Amino acid sequence: MGRTRGTWNTKGTWAAGVALAAVLALTGYAVFSGDDGGTDTPAGKGGSSAEATAPASPGPSATYAPPDDWTEPNQWAALPRGKRTDDRGSAIGFPKSTEGAVAMMVAANTTALEGGTSNVDEQLRIYHSYIGKADQSSENAEQIELNAIQSDKALAKQLGVNPGEPLPSGAYVRSTVVGFKVIKESDTEVSAWLLSRVVQKDGEMEKEQGSYTRTLAGAQWEGGDWKLTGAATERAQQAVQGQNQPTMVAPGDPAFNRAGWTAIREAS
Numbered sequence: 218m219g220r221t222r223g224t225w226n227t228k229g230t231w232a233a234g235v236a237l238a239a240v241l242a243l244t245g246y247a248v249f250s251g252d253d254g255g256t257d258t259p260a261g262k263g264g265s266s267a268e269a270t271a272p273a274s275p276g277p278s279a280t281y282a283p284p285d286d287w288t289e290p291n292q293w294a295a296l297p298r299g300k301r302t303d304d305r306g307s308a309i310g311f312p313k314s315t316e317g318a319v320a321m322m323v324a325a326n327t328t329a330l331e332g333g334t335s336n337v338d339e340q341l342r343i344y345h346s347y348i349g350k351a352d353q354s355s356e357n358a359e360q361i362e363l364n365a366i367q368s369d370k371a372l373a374k375q376l377g378v379n380p381g382e383p384l385p386s387g388a389y390v391r392s393t394v395v396g397f398k399v400i401k402e403s404d405t406e407v408s409a410w411l412l413s414r415v416v417q418k419d420g421e422m423e424k425e426q427g428s429y430t431r432t433l434a435g436a437q438w439e440g441g442d443w444k445l446t447g448a449a450t451e452r453a454q455q456a457v458q459g460q461n462q463p464t465m466v467a468p469g470d471p472a473f474n475r476a477g478w479t480a481i482r483e484a485s
Contacts, residue, residue, distance in 0.1 A: 289469075303346055306342065307343075308324045309442055311324075322394075329389065329390075336365040350440075351448070387418060395413065395481060396412035410434075412430075414429060429465040464476040
C-alpha cells in the first residue's frame with residue numbers, strides 16, 4: 218500500500234497535519250500540503266507508518282495575499298449532513314451518492330484542537346468513526362495513539378503548557394475543508410482531492426496563522442455508510458499519477474476556478 222508524506226511548513230499546518238496524518242497514513246492516505254500562497258511542497262516516499270507520520274519541524278511561514286477582488290467560484294455544493302452522530306461525536310449515516318461520500322470525507326477532515334481536546338482525541342475519533350474495517354487493527358490503533366501522544370507533547374511545548382494540560386485560553390488548531398475536486402465516482406466508490414484551511418492561534422492575544430492543505434481521499438460504501446479505505450485511496454493515487462495536482466489557493470482567487478475546485482456552502 219503506497220504512502221506519501223507531505224512536509225508541513227507553517228506552525229498551524231504542522232500541528233493539524235500531524236493529527237490527521239497519523240490516522241490516514243496507516244490506511245494508505247496521501248497528504249500533500251503547502252502554505253497560504255498555494256506553493257506546492259514536494260512529497261517524498263515514506264517506508265513505514267511511523268516515518269509517514271513523524272512531525273516535521275515547523276519552518277518559516279509564507280504570507281498569502283488574496284486578490285483585491287472576489288472572484289465567484291464557478292462551482293458550489295451544499296453537501297448533505299450525516300443522519301446521526303455516533304458515540305464519539307462524529308457525524309455518520311451519509312447518503313449513498315457522490316456528494317454523500319464527499320460529505321463524509323469533509324467530516325473526517327474537519328478537526329478542532331482546543332481546550333481539553335487533544336490530538337489523541339481527534340485521531341482516535343477519526344479512526345474509529347471513518348476508517349474502513351479492513352484497515353482497522355489493534356496495532357494500528359496503538360500506533361495512532363502513540364504518535365498522537367508525541368504530537369500532543371510537541372504542541373504543548375510550543376504553547377508553553379505541560380503535556381496533558383488543556384491548551385492556553387484562546388488557543389486552538391482547526392482544520393476546515395473549503396473545497397473539493399472529484400477524481401472518480403461510482404455507486405460504491407468515490408475519490409477526491411480535498412482543499413482545507415488550517416489555522417492556529419497560540420492564545421487570546423496572539424495572531425491567527427493559517428495555511429492550506431490538499432489531501433487525496435478514497436472512500437467505499439461499507440455497512441450502509443461511506444468509509445475511508447486504503448484500497449480506494451490507492452486506486453485514487455493510481456488515477457492521478459502523472460497529473461498536475463490542483464493548486465492550493467483560497468476560494469475567491471481566480472486560480473481556485475482554474476484548478477477545478479468546487480467550493481462548499483454550509484448545508485441547511
